[in-house]
Amino acid sequence: MAMVVKNNMSAINTLNVLNKNSKDFAKQLQQVSSGMKINSAADDASSYAISERMRVQIRSLDATLTNTQNGSSMMKVAEGAVSSTVDALRTFKAKAIDAANDTNTDSDRAIIQKELDQLMNQIDDNALVTFNGKYLINGSLGGNIVADQQDAIVSFMSFLDSNKFVSSTDSLDEAIRFASSGMFKDEASLINSCVNDVKKYGLLEACGIDLNNDDTGSITGLDAGGEKTKTAVTVVPEEKTAFGGNPTGSSYIRGLQVNWPDTAGDAMKQAIAAALDNEWLTNCMQLVDESFAINFWENGTSVKSINVQFRSAADNVLADVVQHYDGEGVTTGLDLRINMNYYNNLDLTDKNGAVVGNPDQLYLDRTLAHELTHAIMAANIKNFATLPKYITEGMAELVHGIDDYRKSGIQALANDTDTLKSILDGSTTPTDDSAYSAGYIALRYLAKQAANSEPEKSAYFQIGTKASQTISIGLADMRCEALGLVKDDGTTVSVATQKKATSAITVIDRAISRALKQQTIIGSIESRLEFTAANITTAHENVTSAESVIRDADMAKSFTAYTKANVLMQTAQSMLGQANQNSSSVLSLLQ
Numbered sequence: 001m002a003m004v005v006k007n008n009m010s011a012i013n014t015l016n017v018l019n020k021n022s023k024d025f026a027k028q029l030q031q032v033s034s035g036m037k038i039n040s041a042a043d044d045a046s047s048y049a050i051s052e053r054m055r056v057q058i059r060s061l062d063a064t065l066t067n068t069q070n071g072s073s074m075m076k077v078a079e080g081a082v083s084s085t086v087d088a089l090r091t092f093k094a095k096a097i098d099a100a101n102d103t104n105t106d107s108d109r110a111i112i113q114k115e116l117d118q119l120m121n122q123i124d125d126n127a128l129v130t131f132n133g134k135y136l137i138n139g140s141l142g143g144n145i146v147a148d149q150q151d152a153i154v155s156f157m158s159f160l161d162s163n164k165f166v167s168s169t170d171s172l173d174e175a176i177r178f179a180s181s182g183m184f185k186d187e188a189s190l191i192n193s194c195v196n197d198v199k200k201y202g203l204l205e206a207c208g209i210d211l212n213n214d215d216t217g218s219i220t221g222l223d224a225g226g227e228k229t230k231t232a233v234t235v236v237p238e239e240k241t242a243f244g245g246n247p248t249g250s251s252y253i254r255g256l257q258v259n260w261p262d263t264a265g266d267a268m269k270q271a272i273a274a275a276l277d278n279e280w281l282t283n284c285m286q287l288v289d290e291s292f293a294i295n296f297w298e299n300g301t302s303v304k305s306i307n308v309q310f311r312s313a314a315d316n317v318l319a320d321v322v323q324h325y326d327g328e329g330v331t332t333g334l335d336l337r338i339n340m341n342y343y344n345n346l347d348l349t350d351k352n353g354a355v356v357g358n359p360d361q362l363y364l365d366r367t368l369a370h371e372l373t374h375a376i377m378a379a380n381i382k383n384f385a386t387l388p389k390y391i392t393e394g395m396a397e398l399v400h401g402i403d404d405y406r407k408s409g410i411q412a413l414a415n416d417t418d419t420l421k422s423i424l425d426g427s428t429t430p431t432d433d434s435a436y437s438a439g440y441i442a443l444r445y446l447a448k449q450a451a452n453s454e455p456e457k458s459a460y461f462q463i464g465t466k467a468s469q470t471i472s473i474g475l476a477d478m479r480c481e482a483l484g485l486v487k488d489d490g491t492t493v494s495v496a497t498q499k500k501a502t503s504a505i506t507v508i509d510r511a512i513s514r515a516l517k518q519q520t521i522i523g524s525i526e527s528r529l530e531f532t533a534a535n536i537t538t539a540h541e542n543v544t545s546a547e548s549v550i551r552d553a554d555m556a557k558s559f560t561a562y563t564k565a566n567v568l569m570q571t572a573q574s575m576l577g578q579a580n581q582n583s584s585s586v587l588s589l590l591q
Contacts, residue, residue, distance in 0.1 A: 011579035018572035025565035032562050037553040047550050054547035060465040061540040065533060071461040071471070072529045078136040078475055079522045081129040082515055085478055088119045088126070089512045092485075095119075096504045099495035109495050116495065120480045127479040137518070139477030142455030144178050145521075147513030149208070149224045150291065152450035153398060153443065154484065154510065155179040157292040160381045161300070162488035172387060176446065181474070182456035183449060187388075191424045194445040199417040203410070207444040209403055211411060216401025217444070219291050223403070224447060235400045236287055236365040238351040242278035243271040250305075251277050254285045254499065255296035257305035268344055269310050272364070275353065276308065284369040288376050290506050291399050293484055295376060297500065300489035303379045306334040311341070321374040329383035334375050336368075362405060370396040390424055394439020398447075402440055409437040454521055463532050471532070473525055476518050483511035 031037050041048040098104065099112045127138045135141070146152040156179035160171060173186035184190040197206040204210055208223055214231050215223045221230035228234075251258045258281060263269040289295045296304050306321075324333040343364055347354045353364025373396040378384045384392070403410055413420040413434065423438040455474030463471050480486040484507055485493045493508065495501035 011576060014572060014576040014579045018569065018576055021565060021569040021572045025562070025569045028558060028562040028565045031553045031558045032555070035553055035555065036551050037558070038551050051547055051551045054543055054550070057465060057543050058540060058547065061536055061543065064463050064465060064469075065536045065540065067462050068529050068533045068536060071463070072526060072533070074131045074136070075522050075526045075529065077129060077131045079519065079526070081126045081137055082478060082519050082522060085123050085126045086512065086515050086519065088123050089483075089508060089515060092116060092119050093505065093508045093512065096493075096495055096501055096508055099501035100498060100505060102498055106497060109497065109501065113495055116493070120485055120492065123483070123485070124479050127477070137475050137478040139479070139482065141459045142474035142476045143458075144181050144482065145455050145476030145514050145518055146179065146181065146450050146453065147510065147517050149444075149447035149451045150219050150226065151510055151513065152179050152447045153219050153291070153395075154293045155450075156443075156446065157294055157377075157395070158484065158487075160377075160387075161294055161298075171383070172391065180446060180450040181453040181476075183453045184446070190446060191421065191442065193449075194442050195417045195421040195424070197445065198414055198420065198441065203414045203441070206448070207441055208448040209410065209441065209444055211403050211407045214404075216405075217398075217403035217440070218401030219398040219447065220287075221401055223401075224444070225451065230401055232363060232366065232404060233352055236280070236283050236352070236363075236369055238279050238283060238365065240279070241349065241351040242275045242280065243346075243348045245274035245278060246270050247273050247277040253277075253281045254289070255301075255304060256281075256285065259305060259307045261308055261310060263310070266310075268346065269340070271346065271348055272310075272338060272343065272353075273308065275351075275364075276368070279351075280353070280365050280368055281372070284365065284372045285376070286503070287369050288373050288399055289503055292373075292376075292395070293507060293510070294380055295503070296379060297494075298380060298487055298489060298491045300487070300491070301379045302330045303332060303334050306336050306375060309335055309337045311337050311339045321371045321378065323374075323378040323385060325385060329386065331378045331384065334379065336371065336375065338364075366400040369400040373399045388424075388426060388439075389435040390439030390442060392439075393433075393436045394441075394443045397436055397440040398443055402436065406433075406437050406440070409434060410441060413437055413441060455518075461529070463529075463536070471525070471528065475522070476514070478515065478518060483514055485511055 030039055038044050038048050038051060095112050095115055099109045104112070129136055144155055146155050156175050159175035159178045176184050176187055176190050180190070184193060194206070200206075209217060210223050213223070215221045215229045216232055216235055217223050218226075218230040218235050220226045221235070222228060246263065247260045249260060251260070258277070260273055260277070263273050285295065322335045322337065323331045325331060342361065343353070343355065345356045346364065347356045355361040374392060377392065377395065381387075413423070419434075420438055420441065423434055424442055455476040457472035457474045459473050459475070461471040461473065463469060476482065481488065493504045495504050
C-alpha cells in the first residue's frame with residue numbers, strides 16, 4: 001500500500017466504522033435503558049404508528065373502566081334509595097291491611113293515616129338522593145315506569161286525569177307516551193305500530209288477546225297478566241242476589257250521591273234499582289277503581305252525583321251515561337239511563353242481571369261497569385267528550401272485558417287491518433259499534449307492549465372507546481305522585497274508612513310492583529356494568545400484550561446486541577488510534 005500523508009484512508013475507513021458502531025451502540029443503549037425496541041418513528045415508522053394507536057386504545061380503556069366503576073357506584077346509590085322506598089311501602093301495606101280490618105274505628109284509622117303520611121314524606125325524601133350532585137330517582141333521569149299491563153293502563157288514565165293540557169289531542173299524545181314509557185311518542189305512532197304488529201303477528205302475540213278461552217279479556221283478568229280468569233259472571237263479583245228493596249231519595253256509594261227515580265208500581269224497575277243500590281253500583285265502581293285507580297273520592301272530581309233514570313221501550317240504547325259540559329269542557333251533571341227495552345224481563349234469581357230467555361244478552365252488571373267507566377272518566381278528565389270514541393269506549397271495554405261478547409267483530413278487524421287503521425285514525429265514522437272493538441284492540445296492544453318497556457333513556461354511561469359505545473339507562477320517578485300514592489290534585493291514598501283502606505291496598509300493591517321493577521332494572525344495569533368492567537379489563541390486557549409485542553424490547557437479546565455494539569465501538573476506537581499512527585511512519589523516510 002502506498003505511503004501517503006494527505007489522505008489517511010485507513011483512518012477514514014476506521015472512523016466510519018467507529019461512527020456506525022457508535023450509532024448502533026447508542027441505539028442499543030437506548031433500548032436497554034428504555035426497555036423498548038421502538039423509541040421513535042425513525043426506528044420503525046409503521047410499527048410506531050400501530051403502537052401509538054394501541055396506546056391510545058389502552059388509555060381509552062383505562063378511562064372507560066373508570067367510567068364503568070363510577071356508573072356502578074351510581075347505581076348502588078340508586079339501588080339503596082329504591083330499597084328504602086320498598087321497605088317503606090312494605091310497612092305502608094301492613095298499615096293499610098290493619099286499617100281495612102273492622103276491629104278498628106275511624107279514629108284508629110285516622111291515627112294510622114298519620115303514620116302513612118309520614119311514610120309518604122319519607123318516600124319523597126328517598127327520591128331526592130343524589131350522586132355527584134345529580135338527582136337519580138326523581139324523574140330527571142327517566143320518566144314513568146309501569147309494572148305490568150294493567151299498570152300501563154292505570155298510567156294512561158292517571159295522565160288523562162291530571163288535566164295538564166288544554167287540548168285533548170295533546171293530552172292524549174302525552175298520555176300514550178307516558179303510559180308506554182316513551183315507547184310510543186304519540187297517538188299516530190301507537191296506531192301505526194298496533195296495526196302493523198296485528199297484521200304481522202296476530203292478536204294473541206301483538207295484543208295478548210285470546211278469543212278462544214273463558215277469560216273476558218278484562219284488564220284485571222288472566223289474559224292481561226292478572227292472577228285470575230275473569231269470566232262474564234265473575235268479572236263483577238256479586239256475593240248474593242240483590243234485587244230486594246226499593247231505594248228512594250238518595251244513597252251515597254263510594255263517594256257518589258245516587259239520586260233515585262220514583263219506581264212505584266213497576267216491580268222490574270224496583271228490582272233493578274234495588275240491585276243498583278245493594279251491590280251493582282258498589283261492585284262496578286270498585287272494579288273501575290281497581291282497574292284504573294280512578295274514582296269519585298278524588299278532590300278534582302267535578303261531579304259527585306248521578307241521576308238514575310229508566311227509559312221507555314222506544315229508546316234504542318242499552319244504558320247511557322250523559323255528560324253535560326260547560327264552556328271549558330268540565331262535566332257538570334251525570335245521568336245513568338237504563339233502557340227497559342232491553343232489561344224489562346230480568347231473571348230475578350240471577351244476581352248478574354241475566355235476561356230471561358236471552359242468554360246472549362250482555363249481563364246488566366257488565367253494562368253498568370262499562371257505563372260507570374264513562375261516568376267516572378267524565379267526572380275526572382277535562383275535555384273527556386273530545387277524546388276519540390275508540391279511547392272512551394275502549395277503556396270501558398277493558399274494565400269488564402269484551403273478547404267473549406265481541407269475538408267476531410274483534411277478529412274481523414284483526415283480519416282487515418286497513419279498516420282497523422281507518423277506525424283508529426278517525427277517517428271514517430263507523431255506523432256500527434266497531435269503535436268499541438278497535439279501541440279494545442289498540443288499548444290492549446298499548447298495555448302489552450308497555451308492560452315490557454323501561455323508563456325513557458335519559459342518562460348514558462360511556463363504556464367503550466367509540467362514540468356509539470354507551471349504555472343508556474332510565475331511572476323512573478319514585479316520588480309518591482309517580483307511584484300513585486298521591487294524585488295530581490293532591491288526593492293522597494287514604495285509609496280513613498274501611499272501604500278506602502281496602503282500595504288503598506290495591507294502590508299500594510301497584511306502587512310496590514313499580515318500585516320492585518325499578519329495583520330489577522337497576523340490578524340488571526349493575527350486572528351489565530360488572531360484565532362490561534370484566535370485558536374492558538380483558539380488552540386492556542390483550543391490547544397491552546399486543547402493544548408489548550410491537551414495542552417492548554427483548555432484554556436478553558438487547559443486552560447481547562448492546563454488548564456486541566460496545567465491544568465493536570471500543571475495538572473501532574483502538575483501531576482508529578492505530579490507523580492514525582500509520583501516517584507517522586512516513587517521517588522515517590525523512591531521517
